[in-house]
Amino acid sequence: xxxxxxxxxxxxxxxxxxxxxxxxxxxEAVIRGALFAAALLSVATTVGIVVALIVPTVEFFAEVxxxxxxxxxxxxPLFARPKFGVLPLLVGTLVVTVVALIVAIPLGLGxxxxxxxxxxxxxxRVLKPVLEVLAGIPxxxxxxxxxxxxxxxxxxxxxxxxxxxxxxxxxxxIVMGIMIVPTVASLSEDAMSAVPADLKAGGxxxxxxKRQVATRVTFPAALSGIVAAIVxxxxxxxxxxxxxxxxxxxxxxLSADPREAMQTMTAFIGAAGIGxxxxxxxxxxxxxxxxxxxxxxxLVMNAVSIRLVRKFREVYE
Amino acid sequence: MDNSPSADDAxxxxxxxxPAATGSGLAxxxxxxxxxxxxxxxxxxxxxxxxxxxxxxxxxxYGGFRAxxxxxxxxxxxxxxxxxxxxxxxxxxxxRCLNRMNDLVRGARVAGSITYHDQDLYGPxxxxxVVRRSIGMVFQKPNPFPKSIYDNIAYGPRVTGMKPxxxxxxxxxxxxxxxxxxxVKDKLKQNAYxxxxxxxxxxxxxxxxxxxxxxxxxxxxxxxxxxIATARIEDLMIELADRYTIIIxxxxxxxxxxxxxxxxxxxxxxxxxxxxxxxxxxxxxxTGAMFHNPRDRRTEDYISGRFG
Amino acid sequence: MSTTQTTGVEDPAVAEATSxxxxxxxxRSIKDVLFYxxxxxxxxxxxxxxxxxxALMLVQGWPRLNxxxxxxxxxxxxxxxxxxxxxxxxxxxxxxxxLFTIPLGVAAAVYLEExxxxxxxxxxxxxxxxxxxxxxxxxxxxxxxxGLIVQAAGLGQVVLAASLTLTLxxxxxxxxxxxxxxxxxxxxIRAGSLALGATQWQTVWRQVLPAxxxxxxxxxxxxxxxxxxxxxxxxLLGGLTFIQFNPSGLDxxxxxxxxxxxxxxxxxxxxxxxxxxxxxxVLLVILLAMNSIAILVRNRFQRRW
Numbered sequence: 001x002x003x004x005x006x007x008x009x010x011x012x013x014x015x016x017x018x019x020x021x022x023x024x025x026x027x028e029a030v031i032r033g034a035l036f037a038a039a040l041l042s043v044a045t046t047v048g049i050v051v052a053l054i055v056p057t058v059e060f061f062a063e064v065x066x067x068x069x070x071x072x073x074x075x076x077p078l079f080a081r082p083k084f085g086v087l088p089l090l091v092g093t094l095v096v097t098v099v100a101l102i103v104a105i106p107l108g109l110g111x112x113x114x115x116x117x118x119x120x121x122x123x124x125r126v127l128k129p130v131l132e133v134l135a136g137i138p139x140x141x142x143x144x145x146x147x148x149x150x151x152x153x154x155x156x157x158x159x160x161x162x163x164x165x166x167x168x169x170x171x172x173x174i175v176m177g178i179m180i181v182p183t184v185a186s187l188s189e190d191a192m193s194a195v196p197a198d199l200k201a202g203g204x205x206x207x208x209x210k211r212q213v214a215t216r217v218t219f220p221a222a223l224s225g226i227v228a229a230i231v232x233x234x235x236x237x238x239x240x241x242x243x244x245x246x247x248x249x250x251x252x253x254l255s256a257d258p259r260e261a262m263q264t265m266t267a268f269i270g271a272a273g274i275g276x277x278x279x280x281x282x283x284x285x286x287x288x289x290x291x292x293x294x295x296x297x298x299l300v301m302n303a304v305s306i307r308l309v310r311k312f313r314e315v316y317e
Numbered sequence: 318m319d320n321s322p323s324a325d326d327a328x329x330x331x332x333x334x335x336p337a338a339t340g341s342g343l344a345x346x347x348x349x350x351x352x353x354x355x356x357x358x359x360x361x362x363x364x365x366x367x368x369x370x371x372x373x374x375x376x377x378x379y380g381g382f383r384a385x386x387x388x389x390x391x392x393x394x395x396x397x398x399x400x401x402x403x404x405x406x407x408x409x410x411x412x413r414c415l416n417r418m419n420d421l422v423r424g425a426r427v428a429g430s431i432t433y434h435d436q437d438l439y440g441p442x443x444x445x446x447v448v449r450r451s452i453g454m455v456f457q458k459p460n461p462f463p464k465s466i467y468d469n470i471a472y473g474p475r476v477t478g479m480k481p482x483x484x485x486x487x488x489x490x491x492x493x494x495x496x497x498x499x500x501v502k503d504k505l506k507q508n509a510y511x512x513x514x515x516x517x518x519x520x521x522x523x524x525x526x527x528x529x530x531x532x533x534x535x536x537x538x539x540x541x542x543x544x545i546a547t548a549r550i551e552d553l554m555i556e557l558a559d560r561y562t563i564i565i566x567x568x569x570x571x572x573x574x575x576x577x578x579x580x581x582x583x584x585x586x587x588x589x590x591x592x593x594x595x596x597x598x599x600x601x602x603x604t605g606a607m608f609h610n611p612r613d614r615r616t617e618d619y620i621s622g623r624f625g
Numbered sequence: 626m627s628t629t630q631t632t633g634v635e636d637p638a639v640a641e642a643t644s645x646x647x648x649x650x651x652x653r654s655i656k657d658v659l660f661y662x663x664x665x666x667x668x669x670x671x672x673x674x675x676x677x678x679x680a681l682m683l684v685q686g687w688p689r690l691n692x693x694x695x696x697x698x699x700x701x702x703x704x705x706x707x708x709x710x711x712x713x714x715x716x717x718x719x720x721x722x723x724l725f726t727i728p729l730g731v732a733a734a735v736y737l738e739e740x741x742x743x744x745x746x747x748x749x750x751x752x753x754x755x756x757x758x759x760x761x762x763x764x765x766x767x768x769x770x771x772g773l774i775v776q777a778a779g780l781g782q783v784v785l786a787a788s789l790t791l792t793l794x795x796x797x798x799x800x801x802x803x804x805x806x807x808x809x810x811x812x813x814i815r816a817g818s819l820a821l822g823a824t825q826w827q828t829v830w831r832q833v834l835p836a837x838x839x840x841x842x843x844x845x846x847x848x849x850x851x852x853x854x855x856x857x858x859x860x861l862l863g864g865l866t867f868i869q870f871n872p873s874g875l876d877x878x879x880x881x882x883x884x885x886x887x888x889x890x891x892x893x894x895x896x897x898x899x900x901x902x903x904x905x906x907v908l909l910v911i912l913l914a915m916n917s918i919a920i921l922v923r924n925r926f927q928r929r930w
Contacts, residue, residue, distance in 0.1 A: 239762020
């Protein structure tokens with residue numbers, strides 16, 4: 001039998017093949033360009049943020065010295081005799097953030113450990129969306145919750161000394177902590193789940209209990225991922241506006257007592273924005289000056305968090 | 318590689334197994350070609366006549382790493398050529414160069430020349446997309462698109478701008494060509510994922526022939542399939558070789574023995590100084606000749622199961 | 626601690642402190658139990674807070690949870706006040722946000738996943754930049770909107786300015802989610818398409834995108850639900866004005882539901898607090914509906930490769 005008999009159909013006749021592009025594909029290039037432009041918009045956004053912040057901020061510091069701004073202990077920019085010491089806002093932010101972390105870190109890590117090490121797939125499939133719902137509740141609703149429920153509750157059950165004021169950093173911080181539990185939990189869980197099963201099996205092979213494996217094997221191995229989660233949580237707490245605006249009050253207050261009313265950086269920006277400052281006034285510029293400070297702080301946090309996550313991925317992925 | 322012409326030495330059925338005579342080569346009795354082989358049934362000229370593709374001193378680099386070197390091969394028209402060898406020997410790498418799928422790997426570079434229909438496959442004006450329209454590929458794992466069976470077949474003709482008189486007819490032809498029509502003719506609108514693994518792979522072959530290629534590359538097409546599905550694909554390959562040039566990578570020597578007209582054996586060797594392992598072509602011959610009478614010690618060791 | 630014979634991976638607590646002779650359970654240490662209880666308590670507290678929050682809103686808002694709430698305009702008389710303009714404002718603002726965000730976000734994700742050469746510095750910059758933008762506080766986007774969109778571009782405090790600001794705010798989230806969905810499409814599909822002679826764009830448009838639609842949809846819905854609940858940036862864009870009419874175009878002044886809630890919370894009268902709770906319930910219902918759709922899409926349509 002020879003092949004010649006069966007070559008009648010199909011195939012491409014020899015010599016008739018050209019491998020060149022029949023006509024240029026301009027469409028592909030145009031599409032590619034458009035897609036690139038869409039991606040580039042994100043860079044434009046960052047540039048936009050920096051530009052929007054920088055011009056009024058520079059103008060602000062032409063009128064107020066940087067040193068006074070960073071070290072002054074009184075913040076009253078909208079008064080007839082304005083004071084531009086940002087420390088009270090920074091301290092307010094710090095107090096609320098610390099309270100939030102005290103709530104969020106243990107709860108978030110507890111939830112993450114359970115989801116990653118103990119929960120069956122079915123349990124996880126139910127619990128994770130519920131946690132996501134917690135992350136999706138509007139912050140203004142959380143603020144309402146802090147003001148009308150948590151604060152009265154704290155006042156009722158307070159045992160030592162004076163109870164918290166009607167507006168206070170404590171209830172805002174607690175509720176903010178609840179809000180960022182999902183942030184801590186989901187990122188930490190990712191990190192813990194990424195720890196190779198071999199490593200854990202090694203722990204079990206030595207006769208360790210689940211708890212011992214979780215705390216001595218998984219936890220240290222996932223540490224940079226967990227730290228990244230916490231740093232990101234800090235960044236979210238520092239940047240959160242509505243809860244503090246609603247529940248922590250509107251008075252700048254250089255105090256470390258969370259029972260008192262305080263104003264955070266974000267709450268100041270929000271409050272000043274509501275006040276509709278005339279463009280070009282010093283009040284308008286303070287929004288941008290405080291905004292710049294907030295942006296720089298969160299930028300550093302985010303950079304640290306992104307770097308830690310990357311480091312973690314390099315090790316295990 | 319043996320390039321000495323010897324036209325007189327026409328292959329005959331004498332190429333069939335003669336274990337007693339050759340002695341070496343077939344340690345494994347299973348290799349005794351108890352299934353009728355294509356090599357046994359067809360006359361294969363010693364040298365490929367009218368080769369479709371010529372590879373000269375081909376080497377493939379990934380970045381600074383040389384994956385395979387010194388490949389000289391001629392692929393015969395409407396023949397089945399098998400590329401075999403231990404893992405890491407560069408056989409799949411070579412296959413992927415033939416329709417420029419290696420372009421998709423970052424840092425991949427081809428040295429030497431690959432000539433296809435008198436054109437340099439890596440020439441400056443050559444469009445890889447056009448290349449892939451005439452040199453199709455079937456992959457290791459069946460990879461149907463998550464669409465209906467019909468749309469899987471029609472996809473190629475649609476994207477390549479073919480204007481068939483009737484798409485339905487074209488789909489039917491392609492499915493018949495891949496011996497799948499009878500099994501799926503009543504469920505063309507069903508998702509391709511509802512098919513079995515073997516059917517999926519035949520669907521991928523049908524999808525490939527729907528764009529009427531010249532050459533079909535197959536990268537271990539049966540490695541994810543059970544023996545029955547494998548046998549069907551092998552039969553199909555032999556059928557398809559009447560119309561298409563087929564180049565198949567396989568890790569399965571029996572498979573090469575069963576279907577291939579010619580076989581190229583690759584191996585990997587470590588560089589004496591750097592220790593870097595590079596694949597290379599050891600021997601290229603008619604399948605029967607190679608399995609019964611390998612010329613190279615390394616080939617003999619491999620097919621007799623001493624390594625790999 | 627023992628153990629060569631122990632293979633007790635199923636219940637490793639058993640292995641702990643077991644003697645060679647005794648492999649029975651029941652020796653879970655007190656620490657293990659406390660640890661377990663602690664973890665359950667963490668989840669318990671979080672979920673209790675969630676339940677408490679929802680219950681509070683319902684109980685507080687109940688007296689005003691009726692159609693009047695969304696068919697009356699804001700008013701300084703609590704009995705007559707409603708959130709019609711806020712609900713419609715939210716729909717307008719978020720509707721346009723969706724319109725802008727979906728094509729931009731998907732396009733950027735497609736570029737980064739399918740076209741970008743990741744070794745190039747500018748592509749890495751874009752990627753890093755998106756990760757960072759996703760964590761920039763929303764009020765900073767408000768400042769961007771105020772400084773560039775409202776003032777510099779002269780758009781004023783209108784629906785378009787709010788939609789553009791929210792678009793920039795949620796874009797990073799949408800891009801990240803869309804990238805994940807696109808990445809989940811196995812390379813074998815791309816290879817199969819390219820091997821048939823499809824161009825890269827044909828492969829993306831006809832194979833990769835259709836296969837990743839469920840994932841993208843989930844991400845988009847979640848991102849938009851974030852946009853619906855967002856108040857802080859819009860406060861800076863003048864969303865807190867007293868508006869007694871519905872938006873009629875991109876150039877209409879606006880307010881949105883979360884800001885209306887904020888407005889009512891900040892008032893001293895208790896009646897407004899009730900209104901705030903009722904409006905909060907409306908907002909939560911919208912969000913829960915969107916979240917459920919997202920989860921449904923994810924569970925029903927997402928292909929496991």
